[in-house]
Amino acid sequence: MYTPAFNRVEDRAVLxxxxxxxxxxxxxxxxxxxxxxxxxxxxxxxDEGEFGVLEGHFALANPHWKALAGRETLxxxxxxxxYVSPSLYVERKSVPTWNYIAIHSTGTLELIPDVxxxxxxxxxxxxxxxxxxxxxxxxxxAEQWNELPVAYRISMTAGIVGFRIPIRKLEGKFKLSxxxxxxxxxxxxxxxxxxxxxxxxxxxxxxxxGR
Numbered sequence: 373m374y375t376p377a378f379n380r381v382e383d384r385a386v387l388x389x390x391x392x393x394x395x396x397x398x399x400x401x402x403x404x405x406x407x408x409x410x411x412x413x414x415x416x417x418x419d420e421g422e423f424g425v426l427e428g429h430f431a432l433a434n435p436h437w438k439a440l441a442g443r444e445t446l447x448x449x450x451x452x453x454x455y456v457s458p459s460l461y462v463e464r465k466s467v468p469t470w471n472y473i474a475i476h477s478t479g480t481l482e483l484i485p486d487v488x489x490x491x492x493x494x495x496x497x498x499x500x501x502x503x504x505x506x507x508x509x510x511x512x513x514a515e516q517w518n519e520l521p522v523a524y525r526i527s528m529t530a531g532i533v534g535f536r537i538p539i540r541k542l543e544g545k546f547k548l549s550x551x552x553x554x555x556x557x558x559x560x561x562x563x564x565x566x567x568x569x570x571x572x573x574x575x576x577x578x579x580x581x582g583r
Contacts, residue, residue: 373476373543378551381544381581388424390544391417391449391475395508397426399481400446404439411436415447416504423539426477429501429532437533440481445537449475452570452577456549460559471547471560471574478541484534498529548578 381387391397396414403409411434418425426447430437451473458466484501486494506514517525549560561578564571 373474373545375543375545376551379545379547381546383544384423384542386581387475387542387544388417388419390451390473391415391424391477392508394449394451394473398448398450399436399440400448401436401440401443401481404435409436409439414505414509416508421538423477423542425539426479426537427501427504427535429498429505429534432531432533437483437535441483441535443481444478444540445481447477447479447537449477451475452573454564454568454571454574456560457563460563461556462553462559463556471549471564472545473547473574473577474545476541476543477537477539479537479539482536482538484536495526495529498532498534499525501534502529502532546577546581548574548581 395417396412399411399413401409411430413428413430416427418427453470453472456469456471458468484497502517503514506517549557552560557578561575564575564578567575
């Protein structure tokens with residue numbers, strides 16, 4: 373990812389926070405024939421290891437998991453983004469641009485394998501995986517999930533393939549008008565703070581990072 377120095381964010385805590393906030397990511401890698409392929413998935417971001425660990429699951433029917441197993445995989449998290457009008461700049465000779473947040477993480481995808489003949493163990497591993505995903509998105513649903521018949525939950529988990537990706541490389545690009553003069557940055561911040569949800573999120577990150 374092309375990232376000028378003034379847009380680069382390397383703070384691990386900041387990157388994990390952003391990844392958790394926008395946890396619906398895209399996994400890129402070849403399919404069985406080697407063609408570039410993308411799969412969109414909600415992920416759990418674990419605070420483990422040097423750069424964190426990603427956890428999630430494919431639908432069993434999605435063949436992409438077979439191609440990615442054991443391979444280096446690029447996972448892209450897309451944060452808020454917004455058009456920036458040149459009318460916000462002091463200098464009239466200015467052009468439009470786009471502000472945004474993007475995080476690229478890379479690591480080898482490891483399947484959480486099913487063990488033949490170990491139905492209880494297979495269910496327990498997948499159940500734990502799903503409960504962490506539930507806890508990240510709707511903790512209140514955990515009680516309802518636990519109350520569902522075990523046979524039903526086993527049938528549901530039989531249709532997924534779990535995985536983990538220990539992150540080996542982590543890149544953060546927070547394009548927040550850092551290269552503009554102070555008054556321009558103030559104008560962009562104020563306009564975004566009064567704008568759409570994405571613009572408000574960008575304004576909040578401008579405040580948080582002091583950019």
